[in-house]
Amino acid sequence: MIILIVYIAIFTAFFFILRALTEKVFTKKDDFTSLKTVTFGDESAVKPNRWASVVSIVTLFLLWGAFTGSKWVPIHAPGPFIGDTSFVYTMQAADGSTDDATVFVRVAKRGETVEKMAAEPGDGFAKNDAVDALAWRSKLIVMDSNDDIKRSDGAKIIAIDGQPISPGQAVFTDAGRVALTSKGTINYAAPSGMQMEPVWLPPPETVVARFGEISREGYQNFTLWQHLFWSLLRVVAGFAIGALVGIPLGYAMGLSDYFRGWFDPIVEFMRPVPPLALIPLVIIWAGIGETGKIILLFLAALWIMAIAARAGVSGVNISKVHAAYSLGASKWQILRHVIVPNSLPEIFTGARVAMGVCWGTVVAAELVAAEKGAGMMIMVASRFQLTDIVIMGIILIGVIGYGIDILMRKLETALVPWKGRS
Incomplete structure (x- = not known):
């Protein structure tokens, strides 16, 4: 939530800054777009602002680094407490007498080697304790293990640093969060700050280092490029077959009322069904091999391409036909x-959507009994909580998907230059 608020704040601030600079410095008042009086709904008047794109990516990177303690980012959000701290608990004996004892805690990050603490027991029936704890982790402290009076003797904790407490409650002190379990033991957690634990979100340099390692050494008996190649090959094969069947089907539905009536219920029924819902059925029919994955991608692309071709035919200007x-x-x-x-622009739009759906579907399809592929790599890594590999795979999938979309746009521009013209 904090990251989202910061991102929205940066977005809003940069919007007004860029708008002010654009109006006063960068915008040429004699260009075609600036002379338009109506821009709402006019696609030619709304183009992506490249400066906004650059700042958006940089902002996401800086937020990622700031909230993970990255060495590549100069500004960091408050991190977890690391070091020595202490808190005092008040023990009450069965006869009503009380005594205070101090728990000294040394907090370190996972994997760090630190010297164990020692504490003088002190006087009274409640003895001081010294424990080690990990950042972002809670520590169960059996405080009466060295006390003269145990919980079995009726002793119980009634306060932490002077704050009253009872079993099932927690208090917040300068040392962190101290809770009392139902059995009367202490559950301690040091202040975690605002940074994410590496097991949940590693810093950027860790992901980049993992990318270099897997690029050199591979993962699960295959190189990184083999994983990505097989995923891309499945997508291209499934999409190609879906387009070869879907486009003629869409043309037939757009040109013939009989074909429209025959296939429209089937297409409209299958269109809202998520491709992932078909995985169990495809496995039953075709097994878990390559055939089943390509069939699933074929079904993911088929209905989208059929509807795009049908819409393209139906949208042809009738005046051109009469002419x-x-x-x-x-x-x-x-x-x-x-x-x-005249239907090709609509078909290319559908093709871009279908490629995106196929690329997302192949990752999910590879989660089921695949030996190679980007989805398989992510699933295996998640089982061992290798978050850096998971994030690396997600980034690669997004970059490749974005590259596919750019390629489809370039093809559309080259093959359909008349798009948008009457």
């Missing part, structure tokens, strides 16, 4: 020179 007829064009000439070119 072609008036010039003596046949139905096949209209299909080739009017309907297909």
